[in-house]
Amino acid sequence: MRALLRSLALAAFAMTAAPLPAQILDFADLDGWAEDDHxxxxxxxRETCAQLDDPDWRPLxxxxxxxGGSDASARQFFELFFRxxxxxxxxxxxxGYYEPELAGSAHRTPRFAWPIYGRPPELQDGTQWLSRAQIETEGALRGRGLEIAWLEDPVEVFFLQIQGSGRIRMTDGRVIRVGYAGRNGHPYRSIGQEMVRRGTHTLDQVSAQEIRAWVRANPAAGRELLNHNPSYVFFRILRDLPPEKGPIGAMGRPITAMRTVAIDPSFTPLGAPVWIEKDGRDPLRRLMIAQDTGGAIKGAQRADIFFGTGFEAGEAAGTIKDGGRLIQLLPIDRAYAMLPDG
Incomplete structure (x- = not known):
């Protein structure tokens, strides 16, 4: 998700939706705070600080x-200047989300028959354009030369769009990295929720791995199921991104495995530190940075954790669906301004 409009990243941190309950806590109230790697x-x-041009953030x-020469000084920084x-x-x-590593080809072959497309020049942000079904099933973009690469099956194209970025190992030996370039303006619809509605799965059975397996086992019905989500993402090649860096997030900078989260910028400022208390099978208590967004990430207590690159990261990310608490760390004046009498 995932990396949406850069303009959103530059403006949304100053915005909030309708007021929600806000409570200022002490750092002692954060479970596991003292044990984290601050x-x-x-x-x-620091990776995205330069993008924060608001007076509340510039001095910080x-x-x-x-x-941050040591963990103690980094912890002191957050405790002195944030609440x-x-x-x-x-x-x-x-x-959870991740950066896939996929096999691909620069040309269509019997094995590689499913394209990912660059952004069409006539696409306008904020308006509805062709749906997923029109693009993938009806072939509305065929023959226009917009293909960036060809992948092995439609479910990999679908999940690459959900993740918003990826690495593609081409048959000629090159590795290209692709990132978000735009979307068709249709609302995101959950495939997992649709499987539950159709009765093929229960809620606890739905995961990214299960969706992949079901679509591959049921090719015709699977393609029809994917078309339930009319949202479609276009890509661009990231030519100057070092291989050791993560993909580009919504703030136009690389994101960091297990330190970046995608949030809803209507409620959580992009670029802000956020304390994650994730429960479930593998509890997580960690300070992360809100550096990304996603079409399915809606609400003040909603976050998508970036797990990294490759198969293992994808396996871990695809099973996460846990509760807990999300706590923003805000500059002191902004924190107190959020209180009802602030």
Missing amino acids: RAALVAF CRLAADA PVLVGEPPALFT
Whole structure:
């Protein structure tokens, strides 16, 4: 998700939706705060600080550049200049995403027959255009030379669009990295929820792995199921992104495995530190940075955790659907301004 409009990243941190309950907490109220690696969080925070051009953030970013020589000094930085704010009503919903590594071809072959497309020049942000079914089933873009690469099956195209970025190992030996370039303006619809509605699965059975398996086992019905989500994402080649860096997030900068989350920027400022208390099978208590967005990420207590690159990251991300709490760390003045009498 995932990396949406850069303009959203630059403006949304100053915006909130209709007021929600907000409670200022103490750092002592954050479960596991003292045990985290605050220096790693500070490194991730610096990655996107330059994009925060609001008066509340600029001085903090200057201080962040000189802080964090040790974990103790990084922790002190966050505790001195931020306050934890619980916005909305828990439980949160945490899911996961990742950067896929896929096989692909520069040309269509019997094996590689499913294209990913670059952004059509006539596409206008904020308006509805061709649906997924019109593009994939009816072939509305065929013959226009917009193909960036060809993949092995439609479910990989679908999940690449859900993730918003990926690495493609081409048959000629090259590895290209692709990132979000736009979408067709149709609303995102959950395939998992549709499987539950149709009665093929129960809610606890739905995962990214199960959706992949079912679509591959039922090719015709699977393609029809994928078309239930009319939203369609277009890509661009990221030519200058070092291989050791993560994909580009909504703020136009690389994101960091297990330190970046995608959030709803109507409620959580892009670029802000957020404290994650994820429950479930593998509990997680960690300071992360809100550096990305996603079409399915809606609400103040909603976050998508970036697990990294490749198969193992995808396996871990695809099984996450847990509750807990999401707590924003906001500059002190902004935190107190969120209170009803602020």
